[in-house]
Amino acid sequence: MLNGERKISRPLRWAMVGGGRTGQVGYKHRTGALRDNTAFELVAGAFDIDFERGRDFGVNIGVLKDRLYPDYETMFAEEARREDGIEVVSIATPNATHFEICKAALEAGLHVICEKPLFFTTEEAQFVKELAEEKEKIVGVTYGFSGHQLLLQMRAMIEQGKIGDVRVVDLQYTHGFNAADEGDKSNSAQKWRVDPKVAGPSFVLGDLSTHTYYMSQLILPHMKVKKLLCDRQSFVGSRAPLEDNAHVIMHYDNGAVGTMWTSSINAGCMDAQRIRIVGSKASLEWWDSKPNELRYEIQGEPAQTLVRAMPYLDENCQADERLGALHAEGLSESWANIYLKFAMAVDAKERGDEETLRHLVYPDIDAGLEGVRWVENCVRSADNGAVWVDFE
Template identity: 55%
Template structure:
């Protein structure tokens, strides 16, 4: 990776639905997808306002004839073209993810979707069925999982450095919505409206990020039951929560906690993952993503840095520059898109075994995020009781 050599035969013709002017997330999708020349943006349906979306696409340098009014138009037209798109990224409000993803898959187009993938587990399983029938990718943009030190954390757990895993302590608790900021910001307003956001706010929007990181780091841990309490400190957000605490019992005896909040006043992201074993602990903080804390009982604590020779070889495989130089969120997302490209090419060539061991957030990650939110909401709405994970 450090030499920037392409690992696929050609750039994948790619489009976006959503992610237009004013989007919080559209620019990072485009930058990450095209950073290493694995994807080429050739079409889009960027906005609910067709004229505004078309103008934005032209600003991006697209052919005006390939700037479409909506997702139905783009999939119909592009699937009929010999040079049509092979993949689409979906960066729209939550309530549209299922219908747009399903339409893309039925048109034979690979899908990369924002999370949560769907409102319900049943919908997510339906997407999985269609994708498997048509040999297509469904990728979910858990962008933080592209950081290299998450891979190092997973390797330390796998090689036994931590011993038996006992505790999983997760949080994603920022303070930027400690007031009703949505009153003046449409980009935030839909996130606290059940019609658009679904059954949760911070559980689906924030908590699923560290949850997926824990799944990457400790893949053997499976939730047995959980208990969730959620609050709406800004009353107008009810029934959706802006703060929640979830307790999790794992099969085998490990225990987990996940605090997620948008009202942690004064805090930036405060996304942290701490894994405690019988021998040692590790901790990763997204505000210092190039470092991983390793604390071995009876030894001085140490801080591991990205790009260094003492890391596992698999960790260094995504280096874009030598150690000592910081890499950030755009590089992490680009690592995801690089993996998505490898999977798409392998599936298109009928060689899925080629990427069988590749780590990336696929349809299973999307399903699990939706399932976890459903269980949290079920527990919270019963008064914060323990529920068997189903």
């Protein structure tokens, strides 16, 4: 169980690019990073393209005025001159900026935590992976839902053979908040997401389903997609060529089949993510609207609901427990779990502790690269008429 005691020798000096007053995700990053005040200390920021607004925001959240900067280039240069300069930076900016900021951060000797989808292309992701290896730095990706503990319970039960051979992987991440086009032009946090120049080659595939795809990889680390078929639509026509709805069928290397439905036009939906893994003996199902419960259904027996924090759960699941039984945990705790693991990864990398890095389960550069690869293959399939493509 986590109780706030330090996992590393001291908090890491941390900064943010983006994530200011008008951003959607900045607060999630800060609540995650600062939940364990032994992991990160927010000491600097370039929070906004509007410097005055960003500086006012930074002062209001407690950052010293002389460590608030107009842009990331200035911040990296000025912080490098300080003995107490930043060590880690989080990138919470629109997709089109991720590659250049991440590259600049690594070249400045910083560890990086970046929003998803990581980049536009696998070539960019591979370049950054090699640069991170050269600089001996960590690159983490904020798949913020992946810190929910019961995902590790699913992983453990499948590894232990509790459901038999995996046959079906049924994934969903949908909502209805873009069922109409009102926000596409007026909402600053939405309008760039439907602009291919800023969002990249996809909308909901990259913005939503990369979360769920990574979670499926976390649960099923030894299963790989061999080929897939993607059919995507722009039901709000002005979003074309970017999709607001897509269905993906996947074939895995062990013979299992998978599906992903991702959508932002699922009117009225408030459940968002659903993961069901069907085996030869039993099935497991988890919803992010009920993250403290895991459904375990053995063929021929009454269904069971496994509850977070109970002693019958696997030790790897229990290790991320924070509040105890009867007290619900949610997205803030999930973000806190992945940020704590980012801190532990950075600390291990700095100490040359490769053993810890091998066993630490968190969304790293490989997870980010795989997400980019998955989106690329989905787009390639859809744009060629919803055809089967080998997973490249």
